[in-house]
Amino acid sequence: MADKLHFALVSPAKELFSGEVDQVIAPGTEGEFGVLVNHAPFMTTLKNGVVRVLEGDSVKMRIFVRGGFADVTPDGLTILAEEARNLDGVKVEEVQAEMEATLLKIQALDKDDTAKGALQAHFDYLESLKAALVH
Amino acid sequence: MPSLKDLKNRITSVKSTRKITKAMQMVAAAKLKRAQDAATASRPYASRMASVLANLSASAGAGGPKLLAGTGEDKTHLIVVMTAERGLAGGFNTYVVKLAKQKIGELRAEGKTVKILTVGKKGREQLSREYGDMFVAHVDLTDVKGGNYTESALGLGHALTKRFEDGEFDVATLIYSQFRNVLSQVPTAQQIIPASAPADAPKVDLKGAIYQYEPSETEILETLLPRYINTQILSAMLESAAGEQASRMTAMDNATRNAGDMIDSLSLQYNRARQAQITKELIEIISGAEAL
Numbered sequence: 001m002a003d004k005l006h007f008a009l010v011s012p013a014k015e016l017f018s019g020e021v022d023q024v025i026a027p028g029t030e031g032e033f034g035v036l037v038n039h040a041p042f043m044t045t046l047k048n049g050v051v052r053v054l055e056g057d058s059v060k061m062r063i064f065v066r067g068g069f070a071d072v073t074p075d076g077l078t079i080l081a082e083e084a085r086n087l088d089g090v091k092v093e094e095v096q097a098e099m100e101a102t103l104l105k106i107q108a109l110d111k112d113d114t115a116k117g118a119l120q121a122h123f124d125y126l127e128s129l130k131a132a133l134v135h
Numbered sequence: 136m137p138s139l140k141d142l143k144n145r146i147t148s149v150k151s152t153r154k155i156t157k158a159m160q161m162v163a164a165a166k167l168k169r170a171q172d173a174a175t176a177s178r179p180y181a182s183r184m185a186s187v188l189a190n191l192s193a194s195a196g197a198g199g200p201k202l203l204a205g206t207g208e209d210k211t212h213l214i215v216v217m218t219a220e221r222g223l224a225g226g227f228n229t230y231v232v233k234l235a236k237q238k239i240g241e242l243r244a245e246g247k248t249v250k251i252l253t254v255g256k257k258g259r260e261q262l263s264r265e266y267g268d269m270f271v272a273h274v275d276l277t278d279v280k281g282g283n284y285t286e287s288a289l290g291l292g293h294a295l296t297k298r299f300e301d302g303e304f305d306v307a308t309l310i311y312s313q314f315r316n317v318l319s320q321v322p323t324a325q326q327i328i329p330a331s332a333p334a335d336a337p338k339v340d341l342k343g344a345i346y347q348y349e350p351s352e353t354e355i356l357e358t359l360l361p362r363y364i365n366t367q368i369l370s371a372m373l374e375s376a377a378g379e380q381a382s383r384m385t386a387m388d389n390a391t392r393n394a395g396d397m398i399d400s401l402s403l404q405y406n407r408a409r410q411a412q413i414t415k416e417l418i419e420i421i422s423g424a425e426a427l
Contacts, residue, residue: 010179010183042347043191045350071183
């Protein structure tokens, strides 16, 4: 379809979304941006935030991503996220519990353990996810 | 000629072995399904990452960051050998180790310094006698629960990038078992540092337009490259996990079948021996009666 944007959102764990949509709004490191069909080739890094998928004028899906890249080509938009979660169906309590578990893991590690940075990033992600949910 | 009791004991023991191998086969089959799903689910990310990198590195040219361009030397090689934590999986671990040994041999013949990093206990055990002095680190996967390799992969990725930046090696090659299908796992050597986009990555036709980068091209490359390396490690781990289960399933299936054959032939032998004994006793009774 020529008047629809092909959008795919993948995280290392799985492909969260793939299909035709009207518009996608994503949180770039230098500001939020929207992508419509026939956008010029464009690539940016992403910050933690909500990716909104628009169908017509209404938001069809909200996905919370942590970091990664957005790549716009004539074929469509691809978002490669480090972590991603569909915001509908996530509960604040679950996120809270996961945050605590992660914090415990961080504390259990040695100071210079290489895995610590990754865990910390995961924790920050959960924290901002919780913030987005509370709003 | 073994006695009846001996035969009976052997049959019982083979039967219990068959029960164990059968159970192991079924456990492996269940785990395989999950591992295979995980490996398949990670493929879209890895392949898209590769095509993004291919796009970027094509436009970045030779002046890219070190992780892409290399140190400019080719003296010290780091071999990352990825095997399973447990055995009883047919030739799974042996094939990977064999390829690693071959690779190490080649590099040494060329006069390069070789360092080894092992992932998974089995590879370490098999390599330690010959190459124990070349080990630099080991990654333990026993704590990984339910096929969640993300943390281990990230940890290993960070460690590799750091070692590379400290100048500990020039080239890193990952040796792991690639999962083709249930019956075939192919030991594969893949260079991960300096990173190179696969030659078969799909090229995007920009239709004459020019890419825009935000922030800059180099900054994107610098964030992308470590992630690309992590992704490659993660998908290797997932493939290796799936391959391990597949290989164990096949091996245990064979073992179960062998045990079945063995039980059949032992039972035949047992029945013959029993028949022979009965006949012998009958003859004794009859000849005893005739003698009277």
